Amino acid sequence: MREIFRQDLEQVGDDLVLMAQKVRTAMQDATAALTTGDLALAERVIAADREIDQVQDSLDAQCVTLLARQAPVATDLRVVVTGLRLSATLERMGDLARHVAEVARGRYPALALPPLATELFDQVVTAVNAVADDVVKLLEGHDLNLASQVLEDDDQLDALHKETFRLMLAPSADVSGLSAQQLVDITLLGRYFERFGDHGVSVARRIMFLVTGDPFVREEPLTTI
Amino acid sequence: MREIFRQDLEQVGDDLVLMAQKVRTAMQDATAALTTGDLALAERVIAADREIDQVQDSLDAQCVTLLARQAPVATDLRVVVTGLRLSATLERMGDLARHVAEVARGRYPALALPPLATELFDQVVTAVNAVADDVVKLLEGHDLNLASQVLEDDDQLDALHKETFRLMLAPSADVSGLSAQQLVDITLLGRYFERFGDHGVSVARRIMFLVTGDPFVREEPLTTI
Numbered sequence A, B: 001m002r003e004i005f006r007q008d009l010e011q012v013g014d015d016l017v018l019m020a021q022k023v024r025t026a027m028q029d030a031t032a033a034l035t036t037g038d039l040a041l042a043e044r045v046i047a048a049d050r051e052i053d054q055v056q057d058s059l060d061a062q063c064v065t066l067l068a069r070q071a072p073v074a075t076d077l078r079v080v081v082t083g084l085r086l087s088a089t090l091e092r093m094g095d096l097a098r099h100v101a102e103v104a105r106g107r108y109p110a111l112a113l114p115p116l117a118t119e120l121f122d123q124v125v126t127a128v129n130a131v132a133d134d135v136v137k138l139l140e141g142h143d144l145n146l147a148s149q150v151l152e153d154d155d156q157l158d159a160l161h162k163e164t165f166r167l168m169l170a171p172s173a174d175v176s177g178l179s180a181q182q183l184v185d186i187t188l189l190g191r192y193f194e195r196f197g198d199h200g201v202s203v204a205r206r207i208m209f210l211v212t213g214d215p216f217v218r219e220e221p222l223t224t225i
Helices: A002-036 A039-070 A074-107 A115-141 A144-169 A180-212 B002-036 B039-070 B074-107 B115-141 B144-169 B180-212
Strands: none
Touching (some): A074 A180, A115 A144, A144 B180, B002 B074
16 A cells, blocks of 8 residues: 555656656747747647646646545655646646747747847747756756756846836837737737746745745755645 | 534635635726726735735645645545645736736826727726626635636636737727837736636636536536545
8 A cells, every 4th residue: 555655656746747848848849939930830839738738637636536545744745735736837837838839820920029029039938948947857856956046047037028028118210110919929928938937936946845845934944744 | 623623624715715805806906006097006906915925825834734634535625625726826816916906006107008998998807807706706605606607707708808909909090009018018918817817717617626526527516536
């Protein structure tokens, strides 16, 4: 019985890593589709979001079953509760990648991003894919230093998000050339990427909770729930 | 011991209702601040979001403690798991109300919404406040008919959201008069309200799970988890 319980707990961790890997692929592909106008790739991201949802459903059912049958405590309970929360977070991250792909698909055969915004969004795309990669590593390794790093890196993504507003609202001649559709798209994309970063921060905090047991203070590991 | 457990479970339900009431007030005030340009009201919504977060923290801690000490099963387990999930959903709804208030504050003393968008957003505001009210009632009464109604009502909110894009992208003379700031604001507000509606749907589905025990099928009540 206990041996099966161990395996079930490991399965929760494995499923989270699997979800995070699928989210990472989704965001890499969505941003590639966005910047290159690759319709087939955008379609693939949109279709693949269902797989992420399916892993979530299975993971959630697994967590609830574990709670009902095994009544876990201490670290084991944290694994299950964190599993429930992280599956919801990762599912949302998958949705956001899909939304990015939907913008790319909606503008095809044109590119959604005008030349004016390319340089800024190249930085955003690099930052957001770094978040997606860090989330996989966080779930694989439960590294507290990396978790702290993710919190810091999000400040950079927030700063880039502010830049997108400056770009859109600058009263220069260049900017007045943006169409309403481009303004809408840049606003939405900026929001999607910012939220993706926020969810990365949420994963980092949950991993801190998982490792230390403390949902609020992050410096001092606690041993009780 | 069992008596205390009962009280703790009831406390979870009471805290969810309290959160939902605070979210409803936040959205009512945020939309009033938005449409009337009331800066003090917008500031109040922004400040009050902390209270919602605090109820969430206390509710989450309560749920984890319940899982650890009482090892609930069946309906009781569903109450606790649903409590954890709904607290996260309600917290996000509070954030979205705050974001609406932040747009109102950011444009003060001007109104964020141009006259062109007033009529459409009056409908959106009515619909979104109906969602906020339904969420309170759902958490108070666990009414499956109301839950079904919330799912249907969200289609209307989605339709209104699509209208905001039509309004912004219509090639009429009126619309070309929208500034970049107005386009950004309408895009973001539309997104906030749409997400608020989605979270309302999520609450409705969770209540269906709570009552029926089935996370997927909604018609046939099940007695096991």
